[in-house]
Amino acid sequence: MTSSNLQSYDSDRVRQVFRALSIDKTRLPSSGLTGAGVPSFVAEWLLDKIIPGNGPLSTQESDKIHDFVRKAFPRKDDRNVISFKLTQGEVCKIIALLQVRVRLERGKGEIPDPFATIPVLNLTECSISTDLIERYEALLRQGVWGKISLGLLSDGTPEVIDFDPFQCSKVDLTAYADCRDRFSSQEWRDLMLCSMGYNPEHLAYNHHAKTWMLARLLPLVESNFHVMELAPKGTGKSYVFENISNKVALVSGGKVTPAQLFINGRTKEVGLLGRHDVVVLDEVQSLTFDNPSEVIGPLKNYLASGRYNRSGFSDISSDCSLVMLANIELDADLRPRHPNHLVANLPDFFSETAFLDRFAGIIPGWEIPKFNRDMVAFQTGLKMDFFGEALLSLRQDNRYQSYAQQHTLFDGTATVRDQNAILKSAAGFLKILYPHLKLTVMDYERDCLEPARQLRQWIRNSLFHLDDEFRQYGPEIRIGSR
Template sequence: MTSYNNALVQEVFGNLSIDKTRLPSSGLTAIGVPSFVAEWLLDKIVPGFGALTSLELEKVSAFVKKAFPRKDDRNEIIFDLTQGEVRKLIALVQVRVKLEQGTGEIPEPFARIPVLNLSDCTIPLSLIERNKMLLRQGVWGKISLAMQPDGKVEVMDLDPFQCSTVDLESYAERRAKFTTEQWRDLLFCSIGFNPDHPSYTTEAKTWVLARLLPLVESNFHIMELAPKGTGKSFVFENISSKVALISGGKVTPAQLFINGKTKEVGLLGRHDVVVLDEVQSLSFDNPDEVIGPLKNYLASGRYNRAGFQDIASDCSLVMLANIDLDEYLRPRNEEHLVADLPKFLAETAFLDRFAGIIPGWKIPKFQREMMASQVGLKMDFFGEALLTLRQDNRFFSYVQRHIKFDKSATVRDQNAILKAAAGFLKILYPHLELTLMDFQRDCLDPARKLRQAIRGSLYYLDDEFSQFGREIYAEVK
């Protein structure tokens, strides 16, 4: 076991890296600021190493008080605007276009600032042109607000936070300076976990990093089943604004697909990854209106609702659910893993469309000392690097050349394993320098295990799958 090399990370990644002890001591995440914004801010306001000093904390607190609005600040901010003040704030801004038929006018886009419950602000077209992400999931940034003579709030200016583009060639060159173990630990630390903690074995790290597969692979749909407290949703909440998390409760077709009243495209059409958390308590008002289009989407990457054109999307869907374990810390229903989840998940046609199930019971429960305390990559840079890797086809070509299936694998099994293996390859070997043994151990084996968990349930549920046998075989060629 090699100990973590902070100096190497700093030397190779420079200002794209940050000491991960800065964030927990800042209190920023406690007030709802996602890590990818908070780390960017800390580096701007109080660059440095180690936990924040009392003086640095004071500086951050003063900044937060001034720049981060809370919901109950709304009236005060509106009052200041009516007095002719320009207010500068840090918030998420989204832009929408209302389509109203028959008016004969070209609709004006309008901006929304969810934290202030402002939904009809004007915004210059030049700002939208420069920041097209406003039209999708929105952009975190420093915004300047003013009031126009007609009483409408205007977003006058926007200084976006998110890392805009990542040079994959440079990212790959930097990866080459690390061993595989060092790189795995760097990624593990970057998403907020302590790679030196003895409970995190190489296998546990593999399954934690499998959470990144939906970011590097488009239309990659996966589940994670685990007991409470393994940190399932942590990475998704903090890595990028292009990832949307819906927690438990009810999910509506308008939310997911398209809103019939406003014609607004739903989460699956606007984000790169949509995560349904607490799936065990998920319910739908009208299940058929959700399950039908969802099944169609999982198979084809397209969906529609009555009266609307098909919408194509490369969004990955992730489902996270809590399950019970037995006294040996194994799932109670190991043969049929989704037994205790909502009925629609146990429908074979639905389940078969998922690439795999992450065995969250093999990830230790999260405790305070498992939090990263080393130097890792800044979350906004790391999230963007992963999402940029989606566009690179070299990894899928490599995987196709080097995996051989026998008749035990259905077409869906093959596609799922190829995509998952390509995803692990992007995460661990973005420079594509590896041996076939490395590929088998770090990419093919975990990819096959992910899909095997789906096959196990399908085999249990439906005799049709018994012709293929219980096990899927795949080998390196």
């Protein structure tokens, strides 16, 4: 047992401090909601509303939530059933993701109406009032989960009559920082892990492993934070991104098109990078493009500047962070086979130094234990919808970047991109671990600066291996605190 596991987790303290914003994490696994395709940030909200309480669900509670899911959550093959009910004059109430799009077309002689889409039912042309859109502006971006009331207009068009959102809308960051003040550094670190869905008391999760698991949150708290995680299968790389917020988009392997990422030249719809706060490309070792130059060129520009253009459109600016997840092979000692060139077995464009240098770092997923059932959180943590929104709300606070700049010393071993990457990572760790900004320089160096340096060092190793240009700086990045 490591020292980081010696202090027991205090669920009572979490409940006392966060009250209605906390939840017993045993509720979700025993509910079966995630198996029904409901993301955690929605499922925990529903559990607390329908069957509030602590501990695993009783048989009666389980029956109640399953009955609710069966009635309220549509499946893809329910489209015809719901369509029939609408033609019979019924108002159908469902729980799903609702998105709103605006199609601008010149020369039509009239201003087009916005239209709503419900992806799970493949309904793409639903009428919706501007009042609802103005009330919930996030519908125009990545969409919002909630209770949708559907009716039918006289011309046969489905209509969104009403909408009740489920997601946390705004976080009081001052109150959040005050709450942090009531926990020790170790207690807060464990609360973050528990809120992510992991058991912080598990013996395999030592201090080192917890640091790299928390690094997965960096793209949420930092704008335009681009990072890779390389790991063997089974470490749960994508779990948090799938479940924390629908402002995070996950694309799993296969083929990625320019229209998906940037902008659709035919429909003029802005792609994932322009609509979400975080885009995650999973299984990138199998990533393919029909025409790589149409993706890699604009992507390199975006990684460097936060802007991209395509199909003759003007530049689109975005603060979206890009995460790339990949499986890598380990040797007999469970270490990477190519420690000085971690991207050796990834698609060729990863080995282009101009591309690789634009990433803030590589999360060493081989340092994170493989995930199994007893690693699931059973303590009280923050509700996932609140937790995700709190992290995302910290993106615009510049105090953490200022702190990092004031307390970090670089020497001649760090390039400008090294420095920028390390400062962003260090500021991100500050937001995750010390949102109240009450810490010593020693705390900063140990918990923020050194992990930030290590993230970037994995990039430096490959750059040093691939290109003589980087050898003038030496193999190791050296930094200090002040």
